[in-house]
Amino acid sequence: MSLRDRLNDEMKDAMRAKDDLRLSAIRLVRSAVKNKEIDQKLVLDDSGIQEVIASLVKQRRESIRMFGEAGRVDLVEKEERELSVLLDFLPRQLSREEIVTLVEKAIAESGAQGGKDMGKVMKVLKPQVTGCADGKLVSDVVKGLLG
Incomplete structure (x- = not known):
């Protein structure tokens, strides 16, 4: 349906x-x-x-x-x-731990080194988290792991 x-x-x-x-x-x-x-x-x-x-x-x-x-x-x-x-109409929301795992994979995949590479990481992450996670939370996790 x-x-x-x-x-x-x-x-x-x-x-x-x-x-x-x-x-x-x-x-x-x-x-x-x-x-x-x-x-x-x-x-x-x-x-x-x-x-x-x-x-x-x-x-x-x-x-x-x-x-x-x-x-x-x-x-x-x-x-x-x-x-x-x-x-109720969105897919199950990802937990913070799941987001951290996805961000770590995206950082490795994109070869990001620091805060200036946040855009590269977000580009890899966006298709995986759209509708499944709060964008602000994802952004905060990326900043935390890159910073």
């Missing part, structure tokens, strides 16, 4: 269950996918849809951080619930 079909089925299930939060999050994803398709004038495949969802996950994490700093616990909880719905 394609990710697009899964989103449609999950949306129908959320409507039947009257799960407003889940329904809202799925509609948000479908809307963002449709907007990207219109912008790019093509139909997105599963990996394209995963990239859209990953960007929405990134937005949610940033919102959670900002609302937390502002002391808005109610909004933090709402964003966290939306984040969990979005994560």
Whole structure:
């Protein structure tokens, strides 16, 4: 089953269950996918849809951080619930240890020596971690191992 079909089925299930939060999050994803398709004038495949969802996950994490700093616990909880719905549509997220292993392999493969070679390492890593890991975490691990 394609990710697009899964989103449609999950949306129908959320409507039947009257799960407003889940329904809202799925509609948000479908809307963002449709907007990207219109912008790019093509139909997105599963990996394209995963990239859209990953960007929405990134937005949610940033919102959670900002609302937390502002002391808005109610909004933090709402964003966290939306984040969990979005994560259901992405592949399993990599742990920090798994990311460290991938980064070490990428450093060896690219022959990176220091911080100036971060771009080489990220170029090797990007296809392996897209949708499976938070980009900021990957970047921090790369900086830590190169620095």
